[in-house]
Amino acid sequence: MLTDEDRRLFAALADVLIPSAEGMPSASEAAVPERYLDEALGYRPDLETGLREALDAAQGLAPEAAVELLNRQHIPAFEALGTLTAGAYFLNPDVRQLIGYPGQVSTPPRDDTDTYVDLLEHVMDRGQIYREASAEAGL
Amino acid sequence: MTTTSSRALPEVADVLVVGAGASGSVAVKALAEKGFSVVCLEQGDWTPPSSFAGDKPEWELVKQKQWHPNPNVRGGPSDYPVDTTESDVNPLMYSGVGGSTILYAAHWTRFLPSDFRVRSMDGIADDWPFSYEELQPYYERMDREVGVSGLADNPAYPPGASYPLPPLPIGKIGRKAAEGMDKLGWHWWPGANSIPSREYRHRPSCLRYGTCLTGCPAGAKASTDLTHWPAALEAGAHLVTGARVREITVDQRGMASGAVYTNRDGDEHRQNASVIILAGNGIGTPRLLQLSTSNLFPDGMANSSGLVGKNLMMHPYGAVVGSYEDPLDSWLGPAGQSIESMQFYETDTSRGFVRGAKWNVMPSGGPLGMRSGYGGRPVDESWGVNFHRNVKANLGRSFEWGIIAEDLPDESNCVVLDPSLTDSDGIPAPKLIYKSSENTSKLIDFHVDRAREAHEAAGAVTTSTTRLMRDCGWHLLGTARMGNDPATSVTDQWGRTHDVPNLYVIDGSVFVTSSGVNPTATIMALALRSVEHLIAKRQDQAVSSPAAL
Numbered sequence: 001m002l003t004d005e006d007r008r009l010f011a012a013l014a015d016v017l018i019p020s021a022e023g024m025p026s027a028s029e030a031a032v033p034e035r036y037l038d039e040a041l042g043y044r045p046d047l048e049t050g051l052r053e054a055l056d057a058a059q060g061l062a063p064e065a066a067v068e069l070l071n072r073q074h075i076p077a078f079e080a081l082g083t084l085t086a087g088a089y090f091l092n093p094d095v096r097q098l099i100g101y102p103g104q105v106s107t108p109p110r111d112d113t114d115t116y117v118d119l120l121e122h123v124m125d126r127g128q129i130y131r132e133a134s135a136e137a138g139l
Numbered sequence: 140m141t142t143t144s145s146r147a148l149p150e151v152a153d154v155l156v157v158g159a160g161a162s163g164s165v166a167v168k169a170l171a172e173k174g175f176s177v178v179c180l181e182q183g184d185w186t187p188p189s190s191f192a193g194d195k196p197e198w199e200l201v202k203q204k205q206w207h208p209n210p211n212v213r214g215g216p217s218d219y220p221v222d223t224t225e226s227d228v229n230p231l232m233y234s235g236v237g238g239s240t241i242l243y244a245a246h247w248t249r250f251l252p253s254d255f256r257v258r259s260m261d262g263i264a265d266d267w268p269f270s271y272e273e274l275q276p277y278y279e280r281m282d283r284e285v286g287v288s289g290l291a292d293n294p295a296y297p298p299g300a301s302y303p304l305p306p307l308p309i310g311k312i313g314r315k316a317a318e319g320m321d322k323l324g325w326h327w328w329p330g331a332n333s334i335p336s337r338e339y340r341h342r343p344s345c346l347r348y349g350t351c352l353t354g355c356p357a358g359a360k361a362s363t364d365l366t367h368w369p370a371a372l373e374a375g376a377h378l379v380t381g382a383r384v385r386e387i388t389v390d391q392r393g394m395a396s397g398a399v400y401t402n403r404d405g406d407e408h409r410q411n412a413s414v415i416i417l418a419g420n421g422i423g424t425p426r427l428l429q430l431s432t433s434n435l436f437p438d439g440m441a442n443s444s445g446l447v448g449k450n451l452m453m454h455p456y457g458a459v460v461g462s463y464e465d466p467l468d469s470w471l472g473p474a475g476q477s478i479e480s481m482q483f484y485e486t487d488t489s490r491g492f493v494r495g496a497k498w499n500v501m502p503s504g505g506p507l508g509m510r511s512g513y514g515g516r517p518v519d520e521s522w523g524v525n526f527h528r529n530v531k532a533n534l535g536r537s538f539e540w541g542i543i544a545e546d547l548p549d550e551s552n553c554v555v556l557d558p559s560l561t562d563s564d565g566i567p568a569p570k571l572i573y574k575s576s577e578n579t580s581k582l583i584d585f586h587v588d589r590a591r592e593a594h595e596a597a598g599a600v601t602t603s604t605t606r607l608m609r610d611c612g613w614h615l616l617g618t619a620r621m622g623n624d625p626a627t628s629v630t631d632q633w634g635r636t637h638d639v640p641n642l643y644v645i646d647g648s649v650f651v652t653s654s655g656v657n658p659t660a661t662i663m664a665l666a667l668r669s670v671e672h673l674i675a676k677r678q679d680q681a682v683s684s685p686a687a688l
């Protein structure tokens with residue numbers, strides 16, 4: 001269970017990893033600390049230990065310095081922090097819309113042979129490329 | 140323990156099959172349909188398509204843990220641990236009805252004729268005890284059993300029957316990759332996949348989720364829980380799930396007599412049988428043979444050659460990912476292979492190595508998979524402003540040329556019983572000792588360089604190369620090899636062990652060489668060939684007790 005202080009510290013670290021830039025919201029602006037982090041932890045409870053270690057190691061440090069320290073000296077914790085932050089960020093449907101990602105959605109297949117048959121004719125024209133095993137092996 | 144049938148298990152089954160995956164499914168179905176009493180022991184459970192996360196927002200989060208193909212990462216109740224401290228590659232597999240076909244990519248690729256004649260043609264390794272032509276009818280029958288989508292007349296293969304279904308769309312990534320290959324004059328072909336492009340035998344059409352490697356939420360992909368088990372159960376086969384086999388027992392004459400297994404409640408049971416077939420994959424099968432020691436077989440069953448567990452082959456996998464300016468919708472499935480290439484498959488000694496590799500184009504998934512923010516790299520390489528830039532540059536605009544490198548048999552690459560690690564039932568776990576060879580290293584170097592050229596010819600803006608992916612050991616092969624000489628092989632060409640005439644191995648353990656292609660089509664075709672021979676020769680089959688066979 002994360003305390004309010006844990007969430008404030010997580011938000012500061014998460015915004016170093018995913019800042020507001022390039023027309024995209026920061027982790028905090030995308031509601032990661034107060035909403036999507038909990039969803040992500042629900043899917044990946046195994047990452048809570050690493051997150052806790054990251055928060056403990058970051059206590060009292062400036063967020064940028066904390067992230068550098070985690071990346072150098074607490075690699076499993078840093079990877080848990082990164083996976084949860086990015087994973088939670090992409091759970092936000094507004095973020096998915098901004099990056100143009102519809103998610104893995106049902107898309108019935110359409111025959112697209114007509115889009116490549118011209119190129120395939122060249123392959124056919126070049127002919128057989130496998131070795132005859134029976135003749136070469138004397139079978 | 141769960142038995143699928145309400146009928147009592149036979150006291151002595153005609154045939155006991157250990158493992159309900161690709162090869163075991165084929166054997167059980169064929170035997171049950173011919174009227175044999177068959178019991179299959181499977182340590183895992185059913186995995187219904189509704190349990191997969193591919194159609195849910197959390198897919199990319201759970202694919203890294205709950206649906207990871209590495210059992211050491213997944214750590215599920217049906218999994219057994221594998222010691223990989225002395226292996227270059229991690230083994231990937233799934234325990235359950237359907238086995239690793241639950242999580243495989245469904246690339247449906249045959250061996251080439253030369254793969255059966257490696258010694259004769261390339262002067263290295265060994266020949267198989269039969270030819271491509273002998274296996275071809277079984278390949279074609281298995282194409283129909285699983286429902287393969289593909290395009291006939293591929294000039295990389297000998298002529299044969301058409302696939303039962305038209306090819307799946309190659310998509311924008313396939314077209315882009317093909318443009319590069321066309322400029323270079325290199326072979327490519329629409330990928331053959333065991334994924335139906337239209338409804339086929341009670342399975343729906345592919346819905347292009349692109350999540351094949353974490354299970355098909357549409358229930359379209361040909362996993363054998365869907366393609367084989369319904370018919371096998373209808374024909375009267377018995378399936379016991381949650382049954383982890385710890386030993387194959389022998390009678391006083393040295394014949395296999397049954398199996399001892401533990402259910403999920405920890406209770407020990409015994410199933411007797413006249414004939415026993417092992418189908419536990421290239422790690423599980425040698426592990427079980429090594430566990431089955433007795434006065435008659437102090438070094439494990441069927442191991443007079445000393446080759447049980449030896450010659451492990453796992454197909455080192457290299458990859459080159461290219462990113463493009465054009466949007467390619469590269470999260471779309473199947474995944475699955477969009478297109479393939481056999482341009483550099485056959486041996487050309489001027490390259491400085493023998494043998495080759497199949498290439499396959501695969502989609503690149505969603506945005507979380509794009510993040511390469513692994514610890515230890517500079518923070519701003521993957522985070523901060525570059526987090527957003529990387530997503531925009533790569534999401535939907537990149538795809539992989541994957542390279543399946545043939546690794547040759549080497550007795551020093553092996554499966555042994557770990558001296559201390561055990562599974563949840565206290566059974567010794569397997570340990571892998573596996574190093575990539577110099578030939579393989581040269582092969583991968585050559586192929587990734589060519590794959591980068593293929594991307595550049597197609598117009599890639601950037602490329603990134605992985606020369607050896609550690610989590611790539613899907614193909615577990617060679618650890619109970621077949622052959623005509625009992626001194627240099629574990630089974631004959633029909634999978635019957637030389638030492639124990641009523642004990643068979645029908646999974647990838649029997650492979651003599653690995654080829655450079657995905658092996659499931661060959662595993663299943665070979666299993667069908669072996670089990671049909673067993674059925675045809677049943678009058679001559681030695682058994683452990685007064686014969687039901």
